[in-house]
Amino acid sequence: MAEANTPDYKLVLEAALLSASEPLALADLKLLFEGTLDHAALVAALEQLQSDWSGRAVELVQLASGWRFRTRAEYQVYLDRLKPEKPPKYSRAVLETLAIIAYRQPVTRGDIEDVRGVAVSPGILKALEARGWIDTVGHRDTPGKPVLYATTRKFLDDLCLTSLAELPPLAELEKVIDTTHA
Amino acid sequence: MAEANTPDYKLVLEAALLSASEPLALADLKLLFEGTLDHAALVAALEQLQSDWSGRAVELVQLASGWRFRTRAEYQVYLDRLKPEKPPKYSRAVLETLAIIAYRQPVTRGDIEDVRGVAVSPGILKALEARGWIDTVGHRDTPGKPVLYATTRKFLDDLCLTSLAELPPLAELEKVIDTTHA
Amino acid sequence: MNAAADLPVVARLYGEPLVKLPADLYIPPDALEIFLEAFEGPLDLLLYLIRKANLNILDIPMAPLTAQYLEYVEAMRKMNLDLAADYLAMAAMLLEIKSRLLLPRPTPVSENEAEDPRAELVARLLEYERMKRAGHELDALPQATRDFEWTKVWFDAELVERLPDVSARDLQMAWLGILRQARNLRHHKVTREELSVREYMGHLLRRLQAGRVLKFEELFDPGAGVPQVVVNFLALLELARESLVLITQSEAFSPIYIALSDGGSEHA
Numbered sequence: 001m002a003e004a005n006t007p008d009y010k011l012v013l014e015a016a017l018l019s020a021s022e023p024l025a026l027a028d029l030k031l032l033f034e035g036t037l038d039h040a041a042l043v044a045a046l047e048q049l050q051s052d053w054s055g056r057a058v059e060l061v062q063l064a065s066g067w068r069f070r071t072r073a074e075y076q077v078y079l080d081r082l083k084p085e086k087p088p089k090y091s092r093a094v095l096e097t098l099a100i101i102a103y104r105q106p107v108t109r110g111d112i113e114d115v116r117g118v119a120v121s122p123g124i125l126k127a128l129e130a131r132g133w134i135d136t137v138g139h140r141d142t143p144g145k146p147v148l149y150a151t152t153r154k155f156l157d158d159l160c161l162t163s164l165a166e167l168p169p170l171a172e173l174e175k176v177i178d179t180t181h182a
Numbered sequence: 183m184a185e186a187n188t189p190d191y192k193l194v195l196e197a198a199l200l201s202a203s204e205p206l207a208l209a210d211l212k213l214l215f216e217g218t219l220d221h222a223a224l225v226a227a228l229e230q231l232q233s234d235w236s237g238r239a240v241e242l243v244q245l246a247s248g249w250r251f252r253t254r255a256e257y258q259v260y261l262d263r264l265k266p267e268k269p270p271k272y273s274r275a276v277l278e279t280l281a282i283i284a285y286r287q288p289v290t291r292g293d294i295e296d297v298r299g300v301a302v303s304p305g306i307l308k309a310l311e312a313r314g315w316i317d318t319v320g321h322r323d324t325p326g327k328p329v330l331y332a333t334t335r336k337f338l339d340d341l342c343l344t345s346l347a348e349l350p351p352l353a354e355l356e357k358v359i360d361t362t363h364a
Numbered sequence: 365m366n367a368a369a370d371l372p373v374v375a376r377l378y379g380e381p382l383v384k385l386p387a388d389l390y391i392p393p394d395a396l397e398i399f400l401e402a403f404e405g406p407l408d409l410l411l412y413l414i415r416k417a418n419l420n421i422l423d424i425p426m427a428p429l430t431a432q433y434l435e436y437v438e439a440m441r442k443m444n445l446d447l448a449a450d451y452l453a454m455a456a457m458l459l460e461i462k463s464r465l466l467l468p469r470p471t472p473v474s475e476n477e478a479e480d481p482r483a484e485l486v487a488r489l490l491e492y493e494r495m496k497r498a499g500h501e502l503d504a505l506p507q508a509t510r511d512f513e514w515t516k517v518w519f520d521a522e523l524v525e526r527l528p529d530v531s532a533r534d535l536q537m538a539w540l541g542i543l544r545q546a547r548n549l550r551h552h553k554v555t556r557e558e559l560s561v562r563e564y565m566g567h568l569l570r571r572l573q574a575g576r577v578l579k580f581e582e583l584f585d586p587g588a589g590v591p592q593v594v595v596n597f598l599a600l601l602e603l604a605r606e607s608l609v610l611i612t613q614s615e616a617f618s619p620i621y622i623a624l625s626d627g628g629s630e631h632a
Contacts, residue, residue: 008239012260015239015253018200019261019513031263057190057197058517070518071197078194079201079519081213090528095538102535105562106569106608115542131527137569141607141625148608150566159532164563168536201519240515251515255506261513269510274404277499285498297491300405300450340508350501352494 009037009045010052017049023066097124098133101149102167106137108146125149133158191219191227192234199231205248205339246338246345272309279306280315284337284349288319288330307331315340406454407492409436414489421489424482426465430458461485564599569608572624580611580620 012032017024029042037045046067050060057075061068071079090098097120100112112120128134133155139145151164161167194214199206211224219227228249232242239257243250253261262268272280279302282294294302310316315337321327333346343349403409413432414421437455464481480486506512571578583600584593600622603609613620 007260011239012257015257015513016261016264018240018251018515018517019253020264021516024264028264032260034263057193058200068518069200071201075194075197078189078214079198081216082198082202082206082210088528090530092538092541095530095534096542098530099535099538099542103539103562105566117545137566138573138608138624148569150569159530159535161532163560165560166532168532170536170539197517200515200517203514203516252508253513253515255511258511258513269507272503274496274499277503278404278495279499281495281498281502284502285495297488297495298405299407299454299488299492341502341505342508343505350498350505353497 007033009033009041010049013045013049017060017067017069020068023063023068025066028066093118093121094124094127098128098151101128101134102151102155102164103170105150105164106148107150108140108148110146112149189215191215191223192231195227195231199242199249200251202250205245205250207248210248243342244344245342247335250339252342275303276306276309280310280333283310283316283331284333284346285352287332287346289332290322290328290330292328294331313340404496406433406451407489408496409433409451410454411489411493411496421486421493424486426458426462426482430455430462433458457485560595561598561602564596565603565608568596568599568603568622569624572609572622575624577621577623580622583622 013029016029016032026039026042029046030037030039033042046060046062050062053060053069057072058069059072061070093116096116097112100115101107104111104115109120109125125134133152134149135152136147137150138148140148156163195211198211198214208221208224211228212219212221228242235242235251238254240251240253243252275298278298279294282297283289286293286297291302291307307316313336315334316331317334318329319332320330322330338345338348403412410429410433413429414424417428417432419425419429434455437451440451461481508514568583571583584596600609600611604611607625610623610625611620612623
């Protein structure tokens with residue numbers, strides 16, 4: 001039985017940390033053993049536990065407010081499948097900006113605004129840059145030296161394209177527009 | 183990276199089950215692998231995982247609505263030390279009401295009062311509903327259309343029962359008469 | 365059941381003078397309220413009396429039981445306790461059963477005896493006792509948060525931001541949207557060839573980042589095939605036309621150098 005005088009500290013710590021809904025501070029964890037485990041031994045047990053869990057899909061981490069188990073980021077892709085949430089979608093503004101950069105690169109922000117007829121919010125370009133889909137490839141030699149944007153290799157990879165030439169051709173689209181808006 | 187084609191099924195299952203806030207049914211768990219793990223292999227992996235955890239303070243159990251990790255009862259004495267307040271002890275009135283709903287469901291409040299011989303205070307039913315152990319499943323087609331109560335899946339899960347058939351059998355009272363008069 | 369075995373006991377109880385509260389049932393008046401609160405109702409109190417006197421629930425001696433029960437009810441009334449109506453209803457029921465038992469029974473028509481007036485009470489007592497015990501047993505089962513805890517490993521949904529999926533077709537549709545908006549198609553005649561040129565323009569710009577200067581020959585991979593070399597060359601010309609690169613050659617037949625124009629070189 002676990003009520004024996006010397007519990008297996010690591011097992012108790014593990015159970016407490018796995019079932020806690022908040023990070024547990026060292027002071028909390030000490031309560032588990034009613035002061036029979038000193039600070040150094042507690043930290044040593046935690047570190048031992050942390051290393052026991054290395055290589056698993058769950059890890060023991062030390063946060064500002066204490067210790068807690070959490071799932072590793074690399075496994076998020078699996079765990080996300082359990083959630084029926086719909087994947088997020090980009091707004092039309094983001095998609096149009098991306099399309100303009102993809103088809104007309106390298107382009108400046110001004111170019112994008114010319115095509116769309118509206119201002120491009122910095123957030124849009126930042127989001128696409130953060131995603132690694134566009135980056136700056138230089139500056140146009142015009143007043144103000146505006147930054148030039150182009151799509152990246154990651155953009156092609158993420159869209160399963162081997163080159164920009166594989167983007168759907170626009171010529172047919174224009175024909176469609178020509179006929180519908182003639 | 184975990185995105186490799188063949189993930190370590192056990193690690194993914196472990197992470198999903200440890201972090202889930204509900205028991206996970208086999209159908210849920212299959213979603214983790216997008217159908218690449220068949221039924222038999224999934225069950226085998228779960229049983230393997232269950233045995234991997236034997237001897238720990240946390241165990242993998244199969245419940246009415248699926249699989250879930252929980253701490254072992256022997257370790258509750260430690261975990262209770264972290265709790266600022268003790269979980270509620272249910273009064274006899276609550277327990278009797280719960281028993282009547284569990285064993286005689288679906289029942290109306292009137293049915294419960296007939297068995298207990300006293301009025302059932304609304305607080306009792308509310309407490310059981312708040313715990314998620316009972317809910318209303320319809321109305322009896324009698325004057326006043328009284329609400330019918332039944333136990334929930336969570337009730338079974340929280341008591342680690344896989345079905346109502348696993349409820350403790352009702353006492354054989356004739357025998358009880360002969361043996362108990364203490 | 366085995367009512368015959370219980371008969372001597374029952375007989376003795378019947379023979380005893382009524383209305384004597386057993387000594388072990390005596391409760392100091394100030395504790396009566398607490399004592400009565402321990403009962404969940406008239407059925408519970410009846411069960412207690414039956415068990416205490418070791419009576420057979422299937423053959424309840426109604427007279428002494430009713431008397432004892434009324435003692436309690438009377439005590440409650442004397443104490444001015446807020447007596448639940450259920451207790452009085454039960455008292456009425458007990459008295460009614462007792463009186464019916466005293467009436468001469470109609471001769472049984474068959475082997476099945478006529479309904480015992482106590483039958484309903486017995487059924488209710490048995491059912492109540494079953495549920496009372498079941499409640500006990502449920503309470504004895506391990507219970508989440510009382511006897512064990514569910515694991516709650518933190519699943520940080522924010523740890524990895526979920527990003528929207530985009531397909532090439534989405535881009536095409538986005539472009540279609542732009543065109544629809546623009547209505548006048550103006551000069552947006554983009555062809556596949558031009559695209560390739562634009563892709564290489566990007567490649568060249570990247571290679572020239574951080575002030576790098578490339579020799580003209582370095583720009584071309586002869587192994588890549590003629591179309592690519594041509595497209596690459598066109599890209600270079602386009603970059604020059606758009607003043608994005610500087611092409612320099614100090615004298616005829618000396619190496620040609622390509623660098624970003626001033627505008628581009630300041631940014632790494």
